Amino acid sequence: MADTDLETRALAALRRLVGREDAAFHDGQFEAIAALVGERRRALVVQRTGWGKSAVYFVATRLLRDQGAGPTVLVSPLIALMRDQIEAAARAGVRAVAINSTNAHEWEDVTARLAEGTVDVLLLSPERLNNPAFRDEQLPRLVEQMGMLVVDEAHCISDWGHDFRPDYRRLGDLIARMPDGVPVLATTATANERVVGDVVEQLGADRVTTIRGPLARASLRLGVIRLPDAASRLAWLLAHLDDLPGSGIIYTLTVSAAEDTARLLREQGHEVRAYTGQTDADERAESERLLKDNRVKALVATSALGMGFDKPDLGFVLHLGAPSSPVAYYQQVGRAGRATASADVVLLPGPEDEEIWRYFATASMPDAEHARRVLDTLGDAGRPMSTGAIEAAVDIRRTRLELLLKVLDVDGAVRRVRGGWEATGASWAYDVERYERIAAARRAEQADMLAYERGDECRMAFLQSRLDDDTAAPCGRCDVCAGAWLGAGIDAGRVSEAARSLDRVGVPIEPRRQWPTGLDRLGVPHRGRLPAEEQAAAGRGLARLTDLGWGGPLRQLFAEGAPDTPVPEAVLAACVRVLAEWDWDARPAAVASVPSRRRPVLIDSLATGLARVGRLPYLGPLHAAPAEARRGPAGNSAFRVAELDGRFSAAGLAVPPAPVLLVDDLVDSRWTLTLAARELRRAGASAVLPFALALTS
Incomplete structure (x- = not known):
């Protein structure tokens, strides 16, 4: 297929996807499609939120399917993101289905449709890749049929990514098993050079086309307001929430903070909802819909509302407490202003932030002594053990144990099977140097976040520089470049209201x-x-x-x-x-x-x-x-x-x-x-x- 013919077909598919006859590709979009469809290569796309990464894989899927290729497998981290992607795929005439923890009643139908060839895109959560029945029975057939593999939010693959997930590490093994000529696309908006290098290595360094664009977001107006305590921050929010444009997201660092803030705002007449990892799944889906329909002013959310939530006209993102790295912050604020000329991004840091950062940093790191106990227990058992049985035999809490088992699984020391987990017999050693490097990187990221708060330079340029974007330049819009647009003053009455609530x-x-x-x-x-x-x-x-x-x-x-x-x-x-x-x-x-x-x-x-x-x-x-x-x-x-x-x-x-x-x-x-x-x-x-x-x- 000649490039001109491919571009004509790709452009027609794009226009069906977005519903506009005048739509055109952004810089880099067709280049990625050509690498995937025309050359059957592997590509890593690092582009700002709102650039149109999903358009690349849906258009490429449509063209590959027209050529007789099998379905695309799209590994996606969040169920909320899956819902949005299925809706977007339908607009492009792409038949997408999902397998995840919330739709077990649909799995049999999905499997039948795959066998019939009536599925264009199968969306999977990374955890499904290690479900024994899926891994051993369905995945081998899927690999044989697969027309393309897409890894969304690919920074999760990397130890150095701000949101590393052990389940994503298995994708390297999956990619290594794929037949030659099956294209692979990895996408992310938040990867610095270290993360890019790690992801490229796992994709197959000699076969990867990397397409990286500028990460500046011209629609975002960034600002920081420093206030002395939680009551002052909540009082500011009570006074200024209605001044923020449209509807948006208020991020907090903990579940308690999200619930407390949402309660206070509702008591004062604001239409908001709390959204956390402890919120019922149906309630989360309802809250997402209410926000998309502008029927609430905001969702007060933890990072559970993060990657992939798609509301193009989101008017603001406000943080009560700072994430632990500029990269994570960029990822969250990137939800705003994707299809609007302007959106407000406001950070209200708290003195407790650093303490919370330290807790989460240590909670996610594997422990050598814990790992030894788990391996000894499984080795002595000589049979599969459930997670509960392992928990009863070793002195580790369930959440830490589950994370540790995933790490040991990815490292090849244990394997998930029917009936639980078993030791593989492979040697395993705690990589002290590796985890010390990761811990040092996390500390450096925290120091960078504090530097962002100080505002010594343009805030957008600062975020770009921490993502190794060499196009960084003063944005002319943030409070450092153009001055504060929202005052830090708060009414004493509002402070009293917030203090009473707290x-x-x-x-x-x-x-x-x-x-x-x-x-x-x-x-x-x-x-x-x-x-x-x-x-x-x-x-x-x-x-x-x-x-x-x-x-x-x-x-x-x-x-x-x-x-x-x-x-x-x-x-x-x-x-x-x-x-x-x-x-x-x-x-x-x-x-x-x-x-x-x-x-x-x-x-x-x-x-x-x-x-x-x-x-x-x-x-x-x-x-x-x-x-x-x-x-x-x-x-x-x-x-x-x-x-x-x-x-x-x-x-x-x-x-x-x-x-x-x-x-x-x-x-x-x-x-x-x-x-x-x-x-x-x-x-x-x-x-x-x-x-x-x-x-x-």
């Missing part, structure tokens, strides 16, 4: 009802449900450590290295308010406390303070086994119970046959409160009401 106290502590599985392997004789007569009642905590309001003072109390001091009067007063608002069945008749090695002064002062205010007797702390008899910190529920079982005793305490308030400092797994409450119930308490200063999340 001053809310009380979060539930759900009681444990069921023993964890696997205790028998640890020599602990408990299984099934806890006897009703030994259970704690529903409890309360002052706040979560991640909360915008009381989370700040509590984070200071529990900070690493913070001294053990009596509870501050303001914190004690807030705890009294929690008790005053607690709708318990019967008022407690006494107060007891959980013994603490790290904060005995804090807990004793809290318990005695609550007893004094409530005019209740303080029974004192439960007795605890000596510290040397303990196994040490435990990660998951089974090990936590094994550590604590039999440790507490209420012997010698004058426990009344009435409800007892049980006071602790920090709640994480809830097993400490559960087992301490069990001893009080066995000593005669008719009910135990757990209370804690803080919940970890």
Whole structure:
């Protein structure tokens, strides 16, 4: 096919896709299509959000299908993105279907349509590539039929990408298995030279056409407003939300912050919704639709609303707290202004940002000792083990264990099979140098984000430079180039409204009802449900450590290295308010406390303070086994119970046959409160009401 003929056909497909007879290719779009369709090559496209990367793969798919090629397989990270891509494909006359965790009822029909040849694009989540049934039965046939592979958001492949996902690493193995002549397209808007090099290597360095364009976004007006505390930031938002154009996204760093902010805005008459990874899937889909239809002013979202969300006329993106890198920030703000002449991008950084960055940076890194325990356990078992069985045998929390298993799987040390996971027998060593390099890169990115906030240079040019875009130049629009367009002043009344909202106290502590599985392997004789007569009642905590309001003072109390001091009067007063608002069945008749090695002064002062205010007797702390008899910190529920079982005793305490308030400092797994409450119930308490200063999340 001659280039002119190919371009004519490609242009016709593009115009069907966008529904305009005057549509023309952007610089680089046809070049990518020609590499894929005309030369059957591999291509990496690094272009700004809104450039039209999806047009490249849908037009290329249409042309390849017209030539008799098999379906395109599009690996896409988010279900929200899949929904948008299916709608866009239909406009180009491309029949697209998806297989993901939300549509299992459609998988059989999708498989039948693939066999019939009536699917042009199959969208897959990267996790599906390691589903044993899909990997072993369907994927080999798919590889034989495949007309093109597309890897969307390809920076996820790279350790150096801001959103590295272990599941994406498997794509390198898939690409290596593909027949010659099957084109591969990788796309991203957020890749610096280090990420580009890593992705190109996995695509096959000698066969890749890299098409990289300028990343400046002329429609975006970038600004930073620095305010002293959470109440001031929320007050600014209350005062200025209606000044922001159209509808948009308000990003927060934590689930609690998203929910608290959305609640406050709704109370003040703003049409907003919270959107987090904990939001029900159907509710997330409904919220996306409401935003697209401009029926809400904003979604208050965590990064769960991120890559690929497609609303071309999004008028603003505002951040309450900064992401940990300029690259991640560029990716999120890139949602705005894709089809409008102007969109506002505002960052309101918080003093707690760096603490949150450090937490997430360490949470995502594999641990050498954990990996050794997992491999030893699987090796000794000699058979597949479920994730739950592994969790019961090793001392690692479920979320960290799942991430570690993915890393070990990608590295070839374990394999997911029917029935769970098995060791492959391949040697594995913790790559200390690699992870130290990654950690150093993350720290450098955090320093860059702080430099962005200072505003020493054009904000758009700064973001471009951190993405190694050599076309970076002053934008003339940001608050550094053109001055601030939104004032930092806030009305005292608004601050008071925000402060009152943040001053809310009380979060539930759900009681444990069921023993964890696997205790028998640890020599602990408990299984099934806890006897009703030994259970704690529903409890309360002052706040979560991640909360915008009381989370700040509590984070200071529990900070690493913070001294053990009596509870501050303001914190004690807030705890009294929690008790005053607690709708318990019967008022407690006494107060007891959980013994603490790290904060005995804090807990004793809290318990005695609550007893004094409530005019209740303080029974004192439960007795605890000596510290040397303990196994040490435990990660998951089974090990936590094994550590604590039999440790507490209420012997010698004058426990009344009435409800007892049980006071602790920090709640994480809830097993400490559960087992301490069990001893009080066995000593005669008719009910135990757990209370804690803080919940970890």
